[in-house]
Structures are given as structure tokens and as C-alpha cells.
Amino acid sequence: MFHLRAGQVSDNPFHMLAMNYRGPYRIRADRHKPDPEILHPGDAIIRVTRSCICGSDLHLYHGLVPDTRVGTTFGHEFTGVVMDVGNDVKNLKPGDHVLVPFNIACGSCPFCRQELYGNCHESNAEASAAGGIFGYSHTAGGFDGGQAEYVRVPYADVGPVKIPENMDPDDAVLLTDVLPTGYQAAEMAGIKKGDTVVVFGAGPIGIMAAKCAWLFGAGRVIVIDHVEYRLDFVRTYAQCEAYNFKSIGDPVLFLKKATDYYGADVCIDAVGCEAEGSAIQTFTGRRLLMQAGSATALNWAINSVKKGGIVSVVGVYGPTMNLVAIGNVVNKGITIRANQASVKRLLPKLISHVENGFIDPKGIITHKIPLEEVAYAYRIFSSKLDNCIKTVLVP
Ligand SMILES: NC(=O)c1ccc[n+]([C@@H]2O[C@H](COP(=O)([O-])OP(=O)(O)OC[C@H]3O[C@@H](n4cnc5c(N)ncnc54)[C@H](O)[C@@H]3O)[C@@H](O)[C@H]2O)c1
Numbered sequence: 001m002f003h004l005r006a007g008q009v010s011d012n013p014f015h016m017l018a019m020n021y022r023g024p025y026r027i028r029a030d031r032h033k034p035d036p037e038i039l040h041p042g043d044a045i046i047r048v049t050r051s052c053i054c055g056s057d058l059h060l061y062h063g064l065v066p067d068t069r070v071g072t073t074f075g076h077e078f079t080g081v082v083m084d085v086g087n088d089v090k091n092l093k094p095g096d097h098v099l100v101p102f103n104i105a106c107g108s109c110p111f112c113r114q115e116l117y118g119n120c121h122e123s124n125a126e127a128s129a130a131g132g133i134f135g136y137s138h139t140a141g142g143f144d145g146g147q148a149e150y151v152r153v154p155y156a157d158v159g160p161v162k163i164p165e166n167m168d169p170d171d172a173v174l175l176t177d178v179l180p181t182g183y184q185a186a187e188m189a190g191i192k193k194g195d196t197v198v199v200f201g202a203g204p205i206g207i208m209a210a211k212c213a214w215l216f217g218a219g220r221v222i223v224i225d226h227v228e229y230r231l232d233f234v235r236t237y238a239q240c241e242a243y244n245f246k247s248i249g250d251p252v253l254f255l256k257k258a259t260d261y262y263g264a265d266v267c268i269d270a271v272g273c274e275a276e277g278s279a280i281q282t283f284t285g286r287r288l289l290m291q292a293g294s295a296t297a298l299n300w301a302i303n304s305v306k307k308g309g310i311v312s313v314v315g316v317y318g319p320t321m322n323l324v325a326i327g328n329v330v331n332k333g334i335t336i337r338a339n340q341a342s343v344k345r346l347l348p349k350l351i352s353h354v355e356n357g358f359i360d361p362k363g364i365i366t367h368k369i370p371l372e373e374v375a376y377a378y379r380i381f382s383s384k385l386d387n388c389i390k391t392v393l394v395p
């Protein structure tokens with residue numbers, strides 16, 4: 001990776017334009033690194049056509065992910081045109097327009113062979129948990145991401161998929177993470193016909209999880225957040241109930257009352273480590289960093305699900321400990337299912353769902369912003385300004 005030394009300028013006109021992380025809340029787009037090159041015969045170089053900002057990027061932006069190095073370019077949700085391929089690449093050729101799953105996966109390790117593409121053992125030196133992820137710090141392999149003009153894609157025969165001819169690239173870019181993650185959240189929840197499903201979080205992931213819950217036969221879908229414009233959005237987009245946790249009293253009690261005091265059949269955590277709603281969790285997890293973020297939404301999920309129910313977690317947490325209500329998990333007999341989404345596994349099905357009109361992923365895009373204005377784009381998404389739900393950066 002290219003790092004600036006003291007006195008070095010970051011605006012070399014011969015370098016590509018790329019998002020540049022300078023420290024928490026400090027990012028910009030500049031020309032601080034050269035165009036990427038083929039480093040391995042399995043690589044492809046891709047000229048980015050669309051690149052989204054994700055809730056996961058906010059954890060990086062807020063300085064919560066360990067070993068996020070200055071100079072890193074974020075961006076794990078992107079589409080682009082293949083410019084060059086290494087000698088071993090068979091499935092792609094220059095000129096192909098592809099969508100690239102956010103997981104970097106080798107395709108042949110024991111975990112990839114089980115279709116656990118988010119847990120590849122080869123793509124990340126820190127392979128004890130998640131595999132490599134584009135633009136997601138050195139704890140996820142140290143790969144540069146797609147919030148740039150060009151990006152290097154390792155294992156290019158495994159992840160990238162040619163965008164079907166009739167598919168809108170705005171739909172395609174949401175197939176790299178948001179739709180598969182929302183779908184997997186609903187899938188892991190084991191929803192049965194008629195189930196009451198509660199989704200915590202009305203960001204892009206929670207919105208998709210709510211939408212997908214119906215595909216699995218849910219009878220009732222309830223979304224909890226505290227950002228009113230997002231609650232309004234999800235009510236329409238996912239045709240569900242949606243409540244502001246700041247105006248319903250204790251959300252756990254509210255949900256118990258709403259379910260004959262049994263609790264929901266399944267709960268989905270689509271919030272993760274930056275959850276609000278509990279002063280003690282926020283103070284210990286987000287201010288003092290004594291735990292890996294705040295487990296507020298996860299605890300609400302555990303406490304609102306019925307006995308024997310399932311809690312599905314796609315919200316991101318750090319590897320160290322959290323103050324989670326494990327006693328309630330044991331005593332209620334709850335099953336917790338969690339993972340990074342396995343995008344490649346889900347793509348064939350989800351591409352056909354989009355082509356058949358079952359889901360309209362691009363419907364959640366609220367902003368298209370030039371890459372030059374990346375700092376503004378992060379600010380409005382992070383601070384929930386201008387009714388922002390999903391932003392696409394266009395290089
Ligand atoms: N597992 C995966 O593969 C995967 C993939 C993508 C994103 N993620 C994670 O999913 C989470 C959501 O992503 P996003 O893009 O929707 O992010 P986002 O930041 O846009 O949305 C999170 C939402 O949660 C709300 N929220 C905060 N505290 C809450 C609480 N206690 N209860 C209910 N809602 C609360 C926020 O107001 C916000 O609207 C993030 O943690 C992200 O890192 C995981």
C-alpha cells in the first residue's frame with residue numbers, strides 16, 4: 001500500500017482519484033496512490049462505475065475498527081469494467097461490466113467449499129474469523145476498496161459476476177452486499193409461515209431484511225429505529241410496521257405487548273456495534289471502548305424474541321467482548337445465528353429475484369454523488385442528513 005511521507009504531496013496528477021482515510025472523521029478524495037496493478041496471475045483490474053457507502057464504512061469512518069491505516073481507500077460495494085486480467089483469469093475479459101461481492105474469497109479452501117465465502121481462510125492473514133473484505137482495514141486483509149477510479153480484484157475468477165444485459169447497474173451495485181446481507185439476515189432467522197419478525201435497524205440492511213422477510217412467509221414484520229425518515233421509508237418500501245424506539249417506552253416491553261406477551265418468533269439485529277438507546281452501553285462501548293461497541297440492539301433482540309426463538313445477527317461487532325445478555329439466551333433456549341453475508345452463494349437466486357421484479361434494490365438509493373465529494377457523502381450518511389438512506393459514489 002502507498003503511504004505518504006512527511007512533505008510528500010497527495011495530488012500527483014498521474015495517480016488515480018481515490019478516497020483517502022486520514023483518521024477518524026477525516027477523509028477526502030485525492031490522488032494519493034497510483035493506479036493499481038496486477039500483482040498475482042489471478043487478479044483483475046477494474047475501472048469502477050459505481051461504488052456505495054455502507055453502514056460498515058461508518059464503523060471505519062468513526063475510528064472503531066482496529067488497524068485502519070491512514071491512506072487506506074474504503075469501499076466494498078462496487079461495479080466496474082474489467083481493464084486488465086492476470087494470466088490465470090479465465091472467466092473475465094477486458095470490457096466486461098461486473099459486480100463484485102464484498103467478500104474476497106479464494107473459492108477452494110474448506111470454508112469456501114462449504115459456500116462460506118465470507119469466511120475464506122486464504123484471503124485474510126487474520127483468517128480466524130472473517131475472510132478478506134475490500135477496503136476494510138488490515139484486520140480484513142488490508143485490501144484497498146472501490147471508492148476510487150480503479151481497484152485491484154484478487155481471485156477474479158471467483159467473486160465477480162457479469163452484470164446481466166438488462167440489469168440496471170444501480171440494481172447491480174446493491175447485489176454486492178445490501179440485498180444479499182438483508183436476504184441472509186431473513187434466511188438465518190429461519191422464518192416460518194405466519195411468523196412475527198422484528199428487525200432492529202432501518203438502515204439499508206434492515207430495510208432489505210424487512211423486505212426479504214416476506215419472501216420467507218412472514219405474517220407480520222415490525223421494524224425498530226429512531227430516525228423518523230427511515231421509519232417512513234421502510235413502512236412504504238417494505239410494507240411493514242415501524243416504530244421509533246424513543247417514543248414507545250421500553251422497546252422490549254412494547255414488543256412483548258405487541259405479541260401477546262410471548263415475544264416475536266424471530267428478531268434480526270441489523271444495527272451492530274454503534275447502536276444507540278442505552279446510556280451504559282454507549283458509554284462503555286462507544287466512548288470508553290471497554291467493549292467492542294454497544295450491544296443495545298442485540299440485547300433488545302434477545303429480550304424481545306420468544307422462548308425457543310431465533311436471533312439473526314448481521315450487524316457488525318468487533319472481535320473482542322461485548323456485554324451481551326447471555327443468561328437470557330441460555331434460559332430462553334434462544335438460537336443465535338450470525339455471519340458476514342455469503343454474497344456469492346446468494347447471487348444466482350437474488351439476480352433472478354431482481355430480474356423477475358420481486359425486489360427493487362435501487363429503490364433505496366437516495367443520493368448519487370461524485371467521488372470528489374466523498375467527504376460530504378460520508379457526512380450526510382453518518383449524520384442522517386438530507387433523508388439519506390443509500391449513497392452511490394460515481395467516479
Ligand atoms: N454481516 C454482513 O455481511 C454485513 C454487511 C453489511 C452491513 N453490515 C452491518 O449491518 C449494520 C447495518 O448496516 P446499514 O448499512 O444498514 O447501516 P446504517 O448505519 O445506515 O443503519 C443502522 C441503523 O440502525 C439504527 N439504530 C441505532 N441504534 C438502534 C437501536 N438500538 N435499535 C434499532 N435501530 C437502531 C440507526 O438509526 C440506523 O438507521 C452495520 O453494523 C453494518 O456494519 C453487515
Ligand SMILES: [Zn+2]
Nearest residue numbers: 054056077177
Ligand atoms: Zn457494505
Ligand SMILES: [Zn+2]
Nearest residue numbers: 106109112120
Ligand atoms: Zn477460501
